Amino acid sequence: MSHEKRPQKDMAKSKTVFVCSECGNESSKWLGRCPACNSWNTFYEQKVVETSSKDKNRPRVSAAPQSLNSYKAQETIRTSTGFNELDRVLGGGLVKGSLILLGGEPGIGKSTLILQICDKVKGEGKVLYVSGEESAEQIKLRADRLGIKNDDILFLGETNIEVVNEAIININPKLVIIDSIQTMYSEDITAAAGSVSQVREITRTSYESL
Ligand SMILES: [Zn+2]
Incomplete structure (x- = not known):
């Protein structure tokens, strides 16, 4: 079980979002009052790491629907x-x-x-x-x-x-x-x-x- 480390992290860019410390609501700009929970002065700056565009363009092969009846459920231990x-x-x-x-x-x-x-x-x-x-x-x-x-x-x-x-x-x-x-x-x-x-x-x- 050895999966290779993908070098995607190097391509990641960071940007900033503002997050409400009360409810977790996110905004692209700083807000004095949170529109979701109405708290005042709860927004703080947070850096987010964006996944690289290479990741976004990855072909979505696994998204093909499968008959539920044919699906073998793994036994849960x-x-x-x-x-x-x-x-x-x-x-x-x-x-x-x-x-x-x-x-x-x-x-x-x-x-x-x-x-x-x-x-x-x-x-x-x-x-x-x-x-x-x-x-x-x-x-x-x-x-x-x-x-x-x-x-x-x-x-x-x-x-x-x-x-x-x-x-x-x-x-x-x-x-x-x-x-x-x-x-x-x-x-x-x-x-x-x-x-x-x-x-x-x-x-x-x-x-x-x-
Ligand atoms: Zn909030």
Whole structure:
């Protein structure tokens, strides 16, 4: 499985757009008030990398419609989280290469559930637990309370997504936990941590490192 690196990045040009930090609305010029969410002074400058024209002119061979009946669906391999109820919600367990957003009010037990999943998730390999909110000590205390003693769970206290992505590439874990996505930031984005553009970029880049 070795795909060749295409030299397209060299041909890419960068231009500037203005993005609303509240809702992610984009504009070619700076606006005092966002027409989408009505927030004031939320637009900031962001560099976008345009794909080269060579890329745009690529023949679209794969776009030919195919009979649905003849299409062979690939069998999805699912990994149990160790919780029947959660597996059911996920449609039978975790799918390799997938991304799941776990939301909920503070204090409902997200961190406890996540730690239990880290412990119970089946399959070979390590689990990388990244926290931008809690220290290793805090998570260790929670693990102790839950009776979790698992050498496969690795902790990284980090909010820089570039560092997190490097760890993902080095460790090649079976599962990555990011607690929480709003606390992460990318050096490439000038907007504040937790803003729409940060969350969007972080989710995209960390997903690509998997
Ligand atoms: Zn807006």
